[in-house]
Amino acid sequence: MSIETALDALSTFLGQRLSRSKPDLEQHGGSETHFPMTPPDAVAYPRSTEEVAEIVKICAAHDCPVIGYGAGTSLEGQTLAVRGGVAVDFRDMAAVLHLGAEDMDVTVQPGITREALNEELRATGLMFPVDPGANASIGGMASTRASGTTAVRYGTMRDNVLGLEVVLADGRVIQTGTRARKSSAGYDLTGLFVGAEGTLGLITALTLRLHGQPEAVTAAVCAFDDMAAAVQAVQATIQMGVPMARIEFLDAASVAAVNAYSKTDLPLCPHLLVEFHGSEAGVKEQAEVFGEVVTDMGGKGFEWAAKPEDRSALWTMRHHAYWAILQSRPDCTALVTDICVPISRLAEAVEDTRADIAASPITGPILGHVGDGNFHAILLFDPGNEEEAKAAKDLSHRLVERALALGGTATGEHGIGLGKKAYMQAEHGDAWDVMGDIKRALDPKNLMNPGKLLRDG
Amino acid sequence: MSIETALDALSTFLGQRLSRSKPDLEQHGGSETHFPMTPPDAVAYPRSTEEVAEIVKICAAHDCPVIGYGAGTSLEGQTLAVRGGVAVDFRDMAAVLHLGAEDMDVTVQPGITREALNEELRATGLMFPVDPGANASIGGMASTRASGTTAVRYGTMRDNVLGLEVVLADGRVIQTGTRARKSSAGYDLTGLFVGAEGTLGLITALTLRLHGQPEAVTAAVCAFDDMAAAVQAVQATIQMGVPMARIEFLDAASVAAVNAYSKTDLPLCPHLLVEFHGSEAGVKEQAEVFGEVVTDMGGKGFEWAAKPEDRSALWTMRHHAYWAILQSRPDCTALVTDICVPISRLAEAVEDTRADIAASPITGPILGHVGDGNFHAILLFDPGNEEEAKAAKDLSHRLVERALALGGTATGEHGIGLGKKAYMQAEHGDAWDVMGDIKRALDPKNLMNPGKLLRDG
Numbered sequence: 001m002s003i004e005t006a007l008d009a010l011s012t013f014l015g016q017r018l019s020r021s022k023p024d025l026e027q028h029g030g031s032e033t034h035f036p037m038t039p040p041d042a043v044a045y046p047r048s049t050e051e052v053a054e055i056v057k058i059c060a061a062h063d064c065p066v067i068g069y070g071a072g073t074s075l076e077g078q079t080l081a082v083r084g085g086v087a088v089d090f091r092d093m094a095a096v097l098h099l100g101a102e103d104m105d106v107t108v109q110p111g112i113t114r115e116a117l118n119e120e121l122r123a124t125g126l127m128f129p130v131d132p133g134a135n136a137s138i139g140g141m142a143s144t145r146a147s148g149t150t151a152v153r154y155g156t157m158r159d160n161v162l163g164l165e166v167v168l169a170d171g172r173v174i175q176t177g178t179r180a181r182k183s184s185a186g187y188d189l190t191g192l193f194v195g196a197e198g199t200l201g202l203i204t205a206l207t208l209r210l211h212g213q214p215e216a217v218t219a220a221v222c223a224f225d226d227m228a229a230a231v232q233a234v235q236a237t238i239q240m241g242v243p244m245a246r247i248e249f250l251d252a253a254s255v256a257a258v259n260a261y262s263k264t265d266l267p268l269c270p271h272l273l274v275e276f277h278g279s280e281a282g283v284k285e286q287a288e289v290f291g292e293v294v295t296d297m298g299g300k301g302f303e304w305a306a307k308p309e310d311r312s313a314l315w316t317m318r319h320h321a322y323w324a325i326l327q328s329r330p331d332c333t334a335l336v337t338d339i340c341v342p343i344s345r346l347a348e349a350v351e352d353t354r355a356d357i358a359a360s361p362i363t364g365p366i367l368g369h370v371g372d373g374n375f376h377a378i379l380l381f382d383p384g385n386e387e388e389a390k391a392a393k394d395l396s397h398r399l400v401e402r403a404l405a406l407g408g409t410a411t412g413e414h415g416i417g418l419g420k421k422a423y424m425q426a427e428h429g430d431a432w433d434v435m436g437d438i439k440r441a442l443d444p445k446n447l448m449n450p451g452k453l454l455r456d457g
Numbered sequence: 458m459s460i461e462t463a464l465d466a467l468s469t470f471l472g473q474r475l476s477r478s479k480p481d482l483e484q485h486g487g488s489e490t491h492f493p494m495t496p497p498d499a500v501a502y503p504r505s506t507e508e509v510a511e512i513v514k515i516c517a518a519h520d521c522p523v524i525g526y527g528a529g530t531s532l533e534g535q536t537l538a539v540r541g542g543v544a545v546d547f548r549d550m551a552a553v554l555h556l557g558a559e560d561m562d563v564t565v566q567p568g569i570t571r572e573a574l575n576e577e578l579r580a581t582g583l584m585f586p587v588d589p590g591a592n593a594s595i596g597g598m599a600s601t602r603a604s605g606t607t608a609v610r611y612g613t614m615r616d617n618v619l620g621l622e623v624v625l626a627d628g629r630v631i632q633t634g635t636r637a638r639k640s641s642a643g644y645d646l647t648g649l650f651v652g653a654e655g656t657l658g659l660i661t662a663l664t665l666r667l668h669g670q671p672e673a674v675t676a677a678v679c680a681f682d683d684m685a686a687a688v689q690a691v692q693a694t695i696q697m698g699v700p701m702a703r704i705e706f707l708d709a710a711s712v713a714a715v716n717a718y719s720k721t722d723l724p725l726c727p728h729l730l731v732e733f734h735g736s737e738a739g740v741k742e743q744a745e746v747f748g749e750v751v752t753d754m755g756g757k758g759f760e761w762a763a764k765p766e767d768r769s770a771l772w773t774m775r776h777h778a779y780w781a782i783l784q785s786r787p788d789c790t791a792l793v794t795d796i797c798v799p800i801s802r803l804a805e806a807v808e809d810t811r812a813d814i815a816a817s818p819i820t821g822p823i824l825g826h827v828g829d830g831n832f833h834a835i836l837l838f839d840p841g842n843e844e845e846a847k848a849a850k851d852l853s854h855r856l857v858e859r860a861l862a863l864g865g866t867a868t869g870e871h872g873i874g875l876g877k878k879a880y881m882q883a884e885h886g887d888a889w890d891v892m893g894d895i896k897r898a899l900d901p902k903n904l905m906n907p908g909k910l911l912r913d914g
Contacts, residue, residue: 102692102801125696145641156639158648159616174888180797181829182613183866184602184652185884186873186910187892191615191648195641212698235559239582241669241735243700278698279746285738340637344559372638409640416643427642431631434899435644441898442891453643 003084006064007042010086013054017045017092028087032134033075034335034383034392035418040067040081047092049165049173049204056202057171059086059447067449068198070137071113074144075336076417078197082451088202090139096120097205104210105162105179110139110203126210129154132413133319139203144415145195149318152238152371153245153277154211156413161194165205169443179207192438197415198449200442214245214277218287219311222294223301224270227251227354228347233272233290233297234370235343240293242286246275247371248318251354254325254365261324262317267301272370273318275311325365325378332380335392337419339403340374340412349406353377353399360391374412401426416453424455460541463521464499467543470511474502474549485544489591490532491792491840491849492875497524497538504549506622506630506661513659514628516543516904524906525655527594528570531601532793533874535654539908545659547596553577554662561667562619562636567596567660583667586611589870590776596660601872602652606775609695609828610702610734611668613870618651622662626900636664649895654872655906657899671702671734675744676768679751680758681727684708684811685804690729690747690754691827692800697750699743703732704828705775708811711782711822718781719774724758729827730775732768782822782835789837792849794876796860797831797869806863810834810856817848831869858883873910881912 011018019025020042029039041064046052059066065085072079081087090111098107101124108117115135117128132141132148140146142164147156154160163177176189193200224230227249234247250258252268259266272294276286287304294302305311326334341349350366357364357377368375379395381388400410400423410416410423424432432455439446439454468475476482477499486496498521503509516523522542529536538544547568555564558581565574572592574585589598589605597603599621604613611617620634623646633646650657681687684706691704707715709725716723729751733743744761751759762768783791798806807823814821814834825832836852838845857867857880867873867880881889889912896903896911 100799100801103799104696105799145645147639151639158645168891172887174886174891176888178866178884179799179864180866180869181800182604182608182797182831182869184868184870184872185866185877186652186881186889187895188602188615188648188652189888189891191645195643195645212696214698239561239669241671279742281742282739285736340639342557342560342562342636343638344557374639407636409635409637409642411641412637412639413641415641420642424643427635429631430629431633431646432643434625434631434646437898438644438895441894
């Protein structure tokens with residue numbers, strides 16, 4: 001067995017830091033969503049880029065697959081070891097390597113989580129704003145091209161990674177990007193590795209763009225009769241140039257779950273949750289503009305959360321929405337899916353999806369990032385009930401088809417992994433083959449996270 | 458000759474729209490800067506993506522190089538036909554294909570210039586803000602990953618291209634990206650083709666992110682005793698979260714040239730030119746913050762240009778700075794170079810370059826985009842004077858070495874072309890080989906703009 005030979009060599013190299021214990025393998029073979037357990041053959045815990053490079057070289061010599069592993073919060077099965085091999089867990093590579101406060105950048109190892117990073121930054125007046133909800137690792141967030149609630153203002157990981165250190169499939173270590181804010185010096189390899197889901201190499205360091213902690217922050221919650229009005233309010237506000245920091249929506253089903261979980265009493269209709277960042281005066285002005293637009297569009301129950309504790313309660317409620325929805329049917333598994341469409345088609349996409357779910361035997365609250373045209377359906381099904389499981393899959397399938405028909409994408413922020421591979425041909429056509437050409441050029445033996453994102457075979 | 462065979466086939470296909478006239482060849486073989494005339498064997502003027510694909514297929518069949526051509530404003534020899542072949546001029550592919558006002562996006566053909574595009578957008582309340590100074594074509598701006606004066610606020614072409622249509626080296630046509638604002642669906646091919654300088658394919662359509670025309674705009678000019686104070690003022694302002702739309706600097710030599718050319722009477726010391734975009738109140742607040750910072754840093758002669766005509770005069774002066782500098786020694790050629798460094802190292806980079814130029818036999822004003830850490834030296838030399846020509850090359854060489862030593866890049870916005878290839882190994886190391894691997898995977902016969910950006914051979 002070539003994997004076994006690789007494991008012997010890795011065990012000699014890493015000693016106790018190569019684990020083959022059952023709990024370790026199961027932890028690294030699990031998923032937060034509906035994918036079946038698919039453990040690796042071993043888990044490696046490297047402590048340096050040099051060790052990662054050596055691990056990859058050993059695996060390359062013995063045709064052993066290599067799968068990067070951060071916090072395990074991906075939703076499309078990105079870390080599952082579908083062809084066995086070694087999970088490289090970056091738990092012990094979670095340091096801040098360099099803080100460039102004057103340049104508003106930071107270089108970190110991939111295992112640091114976004115919350116830990118922001119904790120380290122707290123006293124500097126700077127922050128790393130990308131916020132996918134889960135306390136994901138920064139390396140994982142880059143690999144999935146994560147975004148979340150603040151992307152409408154601060155961009156996604158694509159916009160906030162300035163440079164990378166990557167271990168390639170043959171063990172070479174490259175640097176992409178520089179500490180300059182921009183560059184025209186050749187192909188944008190940073191952008192290529194961000195979102196590659198570990199299929200082109202393992203990210204071992206990242207230089208990130210930081211942003212100033214806003215002087216003032218205000219948040220608000222507001223109810224609408226229907227999604228169309230909510231989306232129109234957001235469109236109008238964006239077109240007026242108001243730099244909203246967060247614009248989230250919850251449908252009525254999400255509100256019901258949130259009310260039950262967070263002991264809130266929001267009316268059971270679509271809601272927007274918004275946040276403004278800026279100077280005291282700037283935030284006040286933005287909020288006034290938004291308030292006027294919302295009133296014009298029939299928004300009601302407008303409630304400000306200017307105090308930090310109220311704001312914190314609001315976003316805790318939003319971040320717990322996923323758990324609140326899971327709790328609403330505790331016996332169920334969730335098929336969590338996300339799509340992204342042009343904002344002009346968002347209301348239509350949400351309403352059609354809403355109706356489609358209502359006509360099915362299962363429940364599926366919808367919520368998302370309305371400023372980006374990105375939303376999630378959390379399709380709850382009893383894994384023992386075949387009809388429900390099929391209904392969830394069918395709904396998810398139609399949701400993606402709807403997104404593509406509306407000029408959108410199969411996933412705004414969760415990535416492809418295993419769950420969305422079936423849509424790559426429909427979304428990309430021959431461009432998917434180009435991705436395959438690049439993959440073969442950089443990983444000819446198909447050892448870096450095989451079975452994900454790319455065409456099989 | 459295989460190129461001749463290709464030209465015969467192209468001539469049959471395009472008729473009069475394949476030109477071999479001397480003026481046409483010379484126009485397409487020239488450069489705005491110091492590169493020697495290097496004409497193609499023919500110039501093609503396609504009218505559709507299908508025609509571009511057919512041109513590329515014919516060229517592929519006969520091993521004939523293909524070079525995309527927009528407005529001819531590139532500065533590093535990107536369009537020179539160093540191995541002969543066909544220049545594909547996008548003059549007749551300059552239409553707006555779709556304006557999505559609600560989604561704040563637009564799809565255009567590559568030949569449209571940024572000024573023509575903004576003219577088309579004028580009545581919509583939207584704008585395409587990327588402004589490299591020259592009235593470049595949008596396709597060329599994408600291929601060079603252009604940026605310019607507004608990148609500090611609105612980003613570069615990397616940030617403002619949502620999707621592309623590309624004709625690959627084998628004539629296949631692919632679409633990258635969607636009209637959704639973000640996506641995690643596979644490798645970021647859009648980002649790969651932006652900045653590839655036509656070496657991976659020809660861009661035949663682009664979907665661009667638009668921005669709202671600001672409600673209010675204010676600009677100002679301000680003098681400083683030295684660059685360090687000017688840079689500190691900018692750093693402090695950015696860290697306070699003020700979203701400056703433009704932050705340009707001119708050194709004393711640039712100011713002298715500008716004064717002579719634009720009949721201004723700015724004092725002969727470093728200047729900042731700034732612009733703020735926002736609401737009436739927002740712009741006022743931003744300007745006040747900046748004014749206070751500037752005063753703290755010893756800025757003087759602060760002058761606002763709130764009226765559109767004053768503002769227009771200010772930016773016309775800035776945009777004409779290149780011509781003003783050329784006029785200051787009308788017998789000379791310019792070696793125009795650009796580098797980008799972390800902002801914390803910008804003052805040092807400018808001062809060291811200043812001193813280096815002062816110790817040389819030639820003049821070379823320095824100006825640039827201080828908010829990005831990006832600046833240009835316009836090195837003026839008499840092309841008939843070997844000592845001057847050598848001094849310009851040596852200064853440019855040391856400038857790039859300085860940038861790399863300070864953690865920066867060999868080019869912030871002009872690209873690699875021919876002029877910066879010598880620095881790719883130093884800046885990228887093995888990552889340059891990875892670019893070569895990608896090139897070989899997508900263009901195995903090396904026919905797409907050969908001789909540029911990548912390692913020779």
